[in-house]
Amino acid sequence: MSAFRAKPLLSILAGEQLAPPPIWLMRQAGRYLPEYRELRARAGSFLALCYDPILAAEVTLQPVRRFQLDAAILFADILLVPQALGADVRFEEGEGPRLAPVTSVHGLRRLNAHGMLDRLAPVFETVRRVRAELPAKVALIGFAGAPWTVATYMIAGRATPDQKDAKLRAYQDPGFVAALIADLTAATISYLCAQADAGAEVLQLFDTWAGGLAEPLLEPLVFAPTREIVAALKRRHPKVPIIGFPRGIGLHLPAYARTTRVDAVGLATGDDVRLAAALIPRDVVLQGCLDPLALIVGGKTLQNAVERLLADMGDRPFVFNLGHGILPETPPEHVAELVRMIRNGDPK
Ligand code: CP3
Numbered sequence: 001m002s003a004f005r006a007k008p009l010l011s012i013l014a015g016e017q018l019a020p021p022p023i024w025l026m027r028q029a030g031r032y033l034p035e036y037r038e039l040r041a042r043a044g045s046f047l048a049l050c051y052d053p054i055l056a057a058e059v060t061l062q063p064v065r066r067f068q069l070d071a072a073i074l075f076a077d078i079l080l081v082p083q084a085l086g087a088d089v090r091f092e093e094g095e096g097p098r099l100a101p102v103t104s105v106h107g108l109r110r111l112n113a114h115g116m117l118d119r120l121a122p123v124f125e126t127v128r129r130v131r132a133e134l135p136a137k138v139a140l141i142g143f144a145g146a147p148w149t150v151a152t153y154m155i156a157g158r159a160t161p162d163q164k165d166a167k168l169r170a171y172q173d174p175g176f177v178a179a180l181i182a183d184l185t186a187a188t189i190s191y192l193c194a195q196a197d198a199g200a201e202v203l204q205l206f207d208t209w210a211g212g213l214a215e216p217l218l219e220p221l222v223f224a225p226t227r228e229i230v231a232a233l234k235r236r237h238p239k240v241p242i243i244g245f246p247r248g249i250g251l252h253l254p255a256y257a258r259t260t261r262v263d264a265v266g267l268a269t270g271d272d273v274r275l276a277a278a279l280i281p282r283d284v285v286l287q288g289c290l291d292p293l294a295l296i297v298g299g300k301t302l303q304n305a306v307e308r309l310l311a312d313m314g315d316r317p318f319v320f321n322l323g324h325g326i327l328p329e330t331p332p333e334h335v336a337e338l339v340r341m342i343r344n345g346d347p348k
Contacts, residue, residue: 006136006137007070007136007137007138007139007201008022008070008137009022009024009070009071009139009141009202009319010139010201010202010241012285012317012318012319013202013241013243013263013264013285013319014241015283015285015317016317017315017317018317020320020342020343020344021313021317021318021319021320021342022070022071022319022320023069023070023319023320023321023338023339023342024069024070024071024072024073024141024319024320024321025063025069025321025322025325025326025335026073026245026321026322026324026325026326027325027326028063028067028069028073028326028335029059029060029062029063029073029075030325030326030328031328032326032327032328032329032330032331032332032335033062033063033066033332034332035062035066036059036062039055039058039059039062040059042055043055045091046077046091047077047083047089047090047091049075050075050076050077050080050122050123051122051123052122053122053123053125053126053129054129056074056075056076056122056123056126057075057126057129057130057133059075060072060073060074060075060126060130061130061133061134063335064134064135064138066332066335066336067335067336067339068339068343069138069339070137070138070139071138071139071140071141071202072130072134072138072139072140072141073140073141073143073204074123074126074127074130074140074141074142074143074195074200075126076123076126076143078143078144078145078149078150078153078206079097079099079145079150079153080120080123081116081120081144081145081150081184081187081188081191082099082111082150082153082154083119084116084117084119084120084187084191085111085112085113085116085183085187086110086111086112087099087100087102087111087154088100096158096159097153097158097159098157098158099153099154099157099158100157101154101155101156101157102154102155102180103155103169103173103176104173104176105175105176105179108176108179108180108183111183113183113186113187113190116187116190116191117190117191117194120191120194123195124194124195124197124198125198127140127142127195127198127199127200128198128199130199131198131199131200139201139202140199140200140201140202141200141201141202141203141204141243142192142195142196142200142202142203142204143195143203143204143205143206144188144191144192144195144203144205144206145188145205145206145207145208146188146205146206146207146210146222146225146226146229146244146246147180147181147184147185147188147221147225147229148181148207148209148210148213148221148222148225149206149207149208149209149210150184150188151166151177151180151181151184151221152165152166152167152209154180155169155177155180162209162212163209166209167212167213167214167217170217170221177221178220181220181221181225184225185225185228185229188205188225188229189228189229189232189233192229192233193232193233193236193237196233196236196237196240200240201240202240202241202242202243203233203240203241203242203243204242204243204244204245204266205226205229205242205243205244205245205262206245206247207222207226207244207245207246207247208245208247208324209247210222210246210247210248210249211246211247211248211249211250211268212248213249215252218249218252218255222246222249222256223255223256223259223260226244226246226256226260226262227259227260227261229242230242230244230260230261230262231261234261241263241264242262242263242264243262243263243264243265243266243287243319244256244257244260244262244264244265244266245265245266245268245287246265246266247266247268247324248268248270248271250270250271250272251275253265253267253271253276253279253280254276254279254280254281257280257281257284258281262284263284263285264284264285264286264287264319265280265284265285265286265287266287266288266289266321267286267287267288267289267323268288268289268323268324269289269290269291269292269322269323269324270323271288271289271323273286273288273289273309273312273313274312274314277312277313277314277316282316285317285318285319286313286316286317286318286319287318287319287320287321288309288318288319288321288322288323289309289321289322289323290305290306290309290320290321290322290323290338291305291322291323292322292323292324292325292326292327292330293327295322295326295327295330295334295335295338296327296329296330296331296334298331298333298334298337302334302337302338302341303341306338306341306342320342
């Protein structure tokens with residue numbers, strides 16, 4: 001058996017059927033863990049933590065050490081890309097990200113892709129460090145925000161309800177938004193390629209704000225850039241599987257899977273799992289999508305939600321995950337409980 005096959009996440013993404021399913025959780029490193037809060041305080045700020053390869057590698061490994069997860073996900077943020085392109089990015093305590101908004105083609109000219117990979121060099125160093133320290137059965141996932149989701153933050157300068165500001169802009173100035181998406185597509189390809197060069201074994205594209213777009217906007221803003229990124233990565237890293245997470249696109253999931261050619265599709269909280277399992281081509285692996293709120297509650301609620309999800313996935317190969325990131329108020333013991341339920345193969 002090759003080293004490749006020894007990692008359950010890589011096996012399932014290569015098309016093997018596995019029971020129990022491999023498990024990892026979006027935002028598995030973060031504020032719900034006391035050991036994270038300690039290192040975050042030592043780093044001084046969230047961004048300082050992201051750019052410190054020793055601390056970022058440690059934070060990446062914390063949940064893998066504490067729980068028997070099948071993957072580590074690189075500790076970084078989707079907004080490091082706009083920052084490396086020259087946008088001013090800050091994280092305000094308790095308020096989330098703040099960026100200097102880019103709203104016109106003129107504003108785009110101030111961004112500069114040249115030197116982007118140099119500015120992101122600490123992230124690639126984190127990837128190398130984690131890869132060197134990972135247990136043999138654990139895979140390393142690299143990631144980026146998908147162009148549309150990153151664009152929404154760049155346009156609005158912050159999170160707005162349903163990212164309405166960015167959606168409006170897509171109607172008001174389609175030429176500008178297309179140019180921004182094109183720049184971000186190119187940047188994302190080189191960023192993810194460099195992560196794979198450094199040792200990332202799987203790549204996930206977070207398209208958190210894909211849901212709620214009017215149907216005619218999905219092709220230019222979500223499908224086309226994702227298809228281009230997947231095609232470019234497959235040329236350079238044909239063996240690195242790609243997971244797409246187009247959060248909340250519901251009935252457009254089968255079209256997303258077919259047209260983008262991702263290896264796996266991450267389902268989100270609220271998606272109809274049985275319908276997705278019936279309509280998404282069988283050679284596309286499913287991932288997801290336990291409600292993060294059920295993980296906060298724990299106990300019987302968690303057990304019921306897990307049982308239901310396992311039943312809804314039926315006989316399809318899938319990767320167990322949440323339908324969105326772990327919330328800060330999640331008790332770490334509930335994550336341990338969840339991993340136990342999955343590993344026992346029978347949540348009862
Ligand atoms: O999943 C992981 O464990 C890997 C690390 C990771 C982070 N952010 C760390 C983080 C990943 C994959 C992300 C992705 C990300 N970042 C997305 C897409 C997925 C999603 O959750 O929707 C988005 C939209 C962002 C942008 C972002 N980063 C926001 C809106 C915020 C503030 C909200 C919040 O929860 O505080 C962040 C901050 C952030 N990114 C934190 C972490 C651990 C919290 C920072 C802190 O320590 O205070």
